Amino acid sequence: MKKLSTAQFREQLLAVMDRKHHWAWPSFSGNTLTKDQLKIHFQQEYAVYVRDFPVFLARIHGQNPPSDVRGMLARNIYEEDTGGLSLSRSHPELFNEMMRGLGYHAKEFQDIQLLPASRRYRNWLDRVSANRDWVIGAAALTIFVEGSINDRREIHEPSKPKTQSEIEDIVRQHPLVRYHGLSPDCLDLVRAHQLVEAGHRQDAYAMILPLTREPKRQEAVLACLKKTLHLWLRYRDGVAHACGLKKR
Numbered sequence: 001m002k003k004l005s006t007a008q009f010r011e012q013l014l015a016v017m018d019r020k021h022h023w024a025w026p027s028f029s030g031n032t033l034t035k036d037q038l039k040i041h042f043q044q045e046y047a048v049y050v051r052d053f054p055v056f057l058a059r060i061h062g063q064n065p066p067s068d069v070r071g072m073l074a075r076n077i078y079e080e081d082t083g084g085l086s087l088s089r090s091h092p093e094l095f096n097e098m099m100r101g102l103g104y105h106a107k108e109f110q111d112i113q114l115l116p117a118s119r120r121y122r123n124w125l126d127r128v129s130a131n132r133d134w135v136i137g138a139a140a141l142t143i144f145v146e147g148s149i150n151d152r153r154e155i156h157e158p159s160k161p162k163t164q165s166e167i168e169d170i171v172r173q174h175p176l177v178r179y180h181g182l183s184p185d186c187l188d189l190v191r192a193h194q195l196v197e198a199g200h201r202q203d204a205y206a207m208i209l210p211l212t213r214e215p216k217r218q219e220a221v222l223a224c225l226k227k228t229l230h231l232w233l234r235y236r237d238g239v240a241h242a243c244g245l246k247k248r
Helices: 006-017 035-050 053-061 067-082 091-101 116-129 134-145 151-156 164-172 175-180 188-197 200-211 215-242
Strands: none
Touching: 006 134, 006 151, 006 200, 006 215, 035 053, 035 091, 035 116, 035 215, 053 067, 053 091, 053 116, 053 134, 067 091, 067 134, 067 200, 091 188, 116 134, 116 215, 134 200, 134 215, 151 200, 164 188
16 A cells, blocks of 8 residues: 555545444334334444443543543543533433433343344454554544544534533434433533534544554554444344344
8 A cells, every 4th residue: 555645545545434434223223113123223323332432432441542632532531521611410321311201111222132243343342442443442442433424524524512502402313312212411512512522523533633644554554443443334224123123
């Protein structure tokens, strides 16, 4: 692989993120699924990455990347594990509050049995977050896992900080509120995300791009993201099939 310019390399990363969309997502964000189907989805999300996301980031931080990268990771860990930059509660705790609001019992989110494709994806996140080259793990976690199909738009048109009124509008329009009767009071996870969202995607790319100039490292990061995408799509296939959904 020949050396790519920073702009070319970013374009390659965004091309991967352009594909982070799954055919079943309209069902999970719509009004057709039952609470039992949604529970399968949320259990797998929680056990695969929501519960332990701060741990993944801490592994990367522990490999002693450059100080500016450590600072970005430390802020991210602090927010995920304590909510210290938003609502003073950890994101996994806020996720569990959302689950309680949907009527699920806490014990239903303990000792979750992962589906086969979920297990493969989770094992990959464990391995890649412990990679000897911190850039590989950081790319997988901060670009892919935290990112979305909207990354291209976010990079070119960064989100501005939202007012409290704007955040409450987002909460009221959330599919779980609109279609599944969740009280807006139980959506502090969404509020926390909105409070820290502005500039967050830019931080992820700023962490990776300046320190990924050598062709071998660029190739390794791209290979990592493509494999992560592949395993994520299979993971989402497995969840969809467990919910009885079929691709049309």
